Amino acid sequence: MADETPKPSELLSKIDYHTPSTHWMDVPVNIRKGMYCYASNPKSVEYLGLPNARAWNPIEEDWKLPENWQQILHEGFKERLEKFRSIKVFMDICVRCGACADKCHFFIGTGDPKNMPVLRAELLRSVYRNDFTLMGKLLGRFAGARPMSLAVLKEWWYYLFQCTECRRCSLYCPYGIDTAEITMFGRELLNLLGLNIDWIATPVANCYRTGNHLGIQPHAFKDMLEFFVDDIEEITGVRVEPNFNKKGADILFITPSGDVFADPGTYTCMGYLMLFHFLKEKYGLDVTWSTYASEGGNFGSFTSHETMKRLNAKMYLEAKRLGVKWILGGECGHMWLVINQYMDTMNGPADFLEVPVNPITGTRFDNAASTKMVHLSEFTADLIKHGKLDLKPERNDNKILTFHDSCNPSRGMGMFDEPRYVIKNVANHFYDMPANTIREHTFCCGSGSGLNAGENMEERMAGGLPRANAVKYVHEKYGVNMLACVCAIDRAALPASMAYWVPGMQVTGVTELVANALVLPGEQERTTDLRGEPLPGMEEADE
Amino acid sequence: MNKFYLSSLLAVFVLALIAWVGGPSAPWLFGIVLPYLAVILFVYGVARRVMGWSRSAVPFAIPTTGGQQRSMPWIKQNKIDNPSTHLGVFIRMALEILTFRSLFRNTRMKMTHEGRFSYNLEIFLWLGAIAFHYAFLTTLVRHMRFFLEPVPLCIQAIEAVDSFFRFEISYDAIQFGLPGVYISGIVLLAAVVYLFLRRLFIAKVRYISLAQDYFPLFLIMGIAFTGILMRYFTKVDIAAIKELTMSLVTFKALSFKVPQGIGPLFYVHLAFVSTLLIYFPFSKLMHMGGVFLSPTRNLAANTREVRHVNPWNYPVKVHTYEAYENEFRDKMVEAGLPVDKMPEESAEEEKE
């Protein structure tokens, strides 16, 4: 598996079948094209005031590190051992049983043994033992310890950005060792040296300044949504009127900006607009969007806890400023990990908000009593359960659906039945993928945690293989042609994965399906769905 | 990589040799000083390690959610894998610790490409682990008879259950009533051998194994092996050993008098156990304590319901709405977006 082309004789005769395996510490890292993302733009790093902003290139020998980089890492490590019991415990208690080894989509897809979660963690543990444990100091390599070096650092960087923080390994670990936590910690250390990737660093800088990852300025954000308003009018004959930055609205709605700019998320975004319009016309519910908190996603969480907090702060700040009752969150994966497990702790308590109550059904969301933020799928499921939506599920009859559980709402939240309930009520054809690939066992799309760039397409395809393989199965068995999900990164990343592995499979957000089925008051007879494709039975009317 | 287990094996052999030779010649050292030292270091080391962990903060509640969350009443929550109450967490932890539930997830049914369901070999890891830990525990409890006089009923009961048969051989040459065979001892040895072979023969597990993974296995193998030898094959003077162990617990041993007639094999056994105790706090064996402190398992998944407090939460620099509006105010006004301050107001403020 080397990069150089071997001689024909080597290739054809393959004498060297059973090479004695070299110890992993002796296998040098080979940063391979297509498997890594470009280095962070120094301007983005600088804008955020993060340390060691500079231009550097991962495949060059010299990473232009600060002179005392080893000391910075050592001290950073030490500080975080005090601050995070998780890290300290996870560094100490792994018994290397190997239960996690083949659970990682990157290991399954790449076959690279360093992608076994246990080994990814050992990359850090080996240095931990050397620097912080008596055994490591006394016995060195016999205790699995090794000193920090440039080669080790490069290995860290390469493999910490081959983890999507999906937590699948954590599920099978008898001690609950969570590689996502280790990767977050490792990336935080790398950021001390300015070693981020640009697909993360620049969205973070943009988000900080303009409120969203793309750097869409307020007026442009409004323009974008108004394009959708036009499209919706064309399809339904109804002109929806979204609120922006409206003080005194009932609910603030926040979703990832990916939905606003990239297909097929844009159709999901149209779905949001239609749902809120319906609720306003029918029940007088007042939902507002914000241009300031116009990003639900939080690439800061792939950078450091501090950056996560800095970006997340906008949600509560804006809710407070606008004086809404509570916050509704759109379909996003890691955004919901942050909301569910971090937001309240970091930026709470949100005592200026009310415990979320759905004013239409009277349901009190006690599970969100403190954070005061409800997931759109919870909210929609509640509306459907109480019969508050007028639905024509047959409009989705040409879509044979399956549902991809996104990692974060699965293993960082446990939202499995709500989106399925919604889908089954707005569409008639639904088939789940095999049991060991869904719900808490779900496989990552392969592009999470900021790895959905273009330059690392091979990495993404390899990581996406296990998911795609299960999709292919239902595609072939039941003719499934639409993959539903509740995550903006999924909607951005899965189309490419499907194009490569399961051609003919389309990707949709759940709310797009809802909007297709939703009957708006005063709408004209629809002939197409939100994508402009003819509705079932309308194929001719379309012509 | 072989050097990892060979060196561990060698270390265990050397240890055995030292105890074999040293035990009978310096019984006070191997029979009294070493065990005392081991217990002191064990207690100190474990306490220090656990306190070290407890001193570190738990800034965020990050339970791994392995089932349906609690949301609306009509959606059935998985109260064990996604526990929102302390009781749920308790059950989750109990199942984790007593049945190795997460490890068992590995063994769920698999579907082969012909569409048949089959169990994977991975069940053996779980089985091996369960067998090992419970056999170890039973053996440990059983050994309490050496430290208690009179032997409590409950320990006698455990022994009775554990020993599955007794037989007596009364040939002329070898004449002894073989005491009841303890299942736990045999299972312990078998399980530990299995865990070792697994490390040796499964390539990916061998790849991740370190010397410190082999060493305790050899040590425990040695403990079980010497124990079985003493019990069933080379008879040792149980009365003398019990006299010694009782003198250890009653601190009469501080007179440094060791009863006569304790064979060298016992010293090997004792040296292995002492080494294990000393080694324990510095090693991965601390997973025994660590599992209780694992934040992905021991916290309730009610993070939106109850606020978790981060003891070191500190204020960070945020981009405020004010700064945002200041930057984009004109464009916002032009686009018809509401603003807190109209451009004129803000211009006046700037003048002031």
Next chain:
Amino acid sequence: MSVMAQLVSRKEAIAGKWLARVIDTYPPETARFLRGQQDPFANPVGQATRHSLNTLVDMLLAELDEAAARTALDPVIRVRAIQAFTPAQAVGFVFDLKPILRESLGPAAQNSEESALLEDRIDRLALIAFDVYMQCREKIYELKANEMKNTTYKAFARAGLIKDPDQGAGQ
């Protein structure tokens, strides 16, 4: 018994040996997993490889239909096209069949007409494999290029709707 009939009777063994060789192009730690894990959803790489090779051996000993060969090769090449293989390594496994067939034929049959025919078929298979490989790579490049296009980012930027963090304030 004709050479071909002999081989057909040993079909499974041949496919097995071939699979072993292909699996051994992975690091040994991975190879065992690829070989051992039978669940197709937990081990898509091993599954695709096994399935492709079995079909190909069947085909090779009966008739080599180009379209069918392409279909059979697709899954295994598609996987190898994105893994850490050079192009030669990614498709070279096809040639591994030659020594395996020679071995199972024994010296007597090695110069037979059928053996020459088989070698020709393997060569053709290799060429098809190369085609499939290139298609996969092209798909990857297309995805790299199109994804950028799909995100309307650049259009926004041209329209001046986006503010880069390096631009001065108020621009």
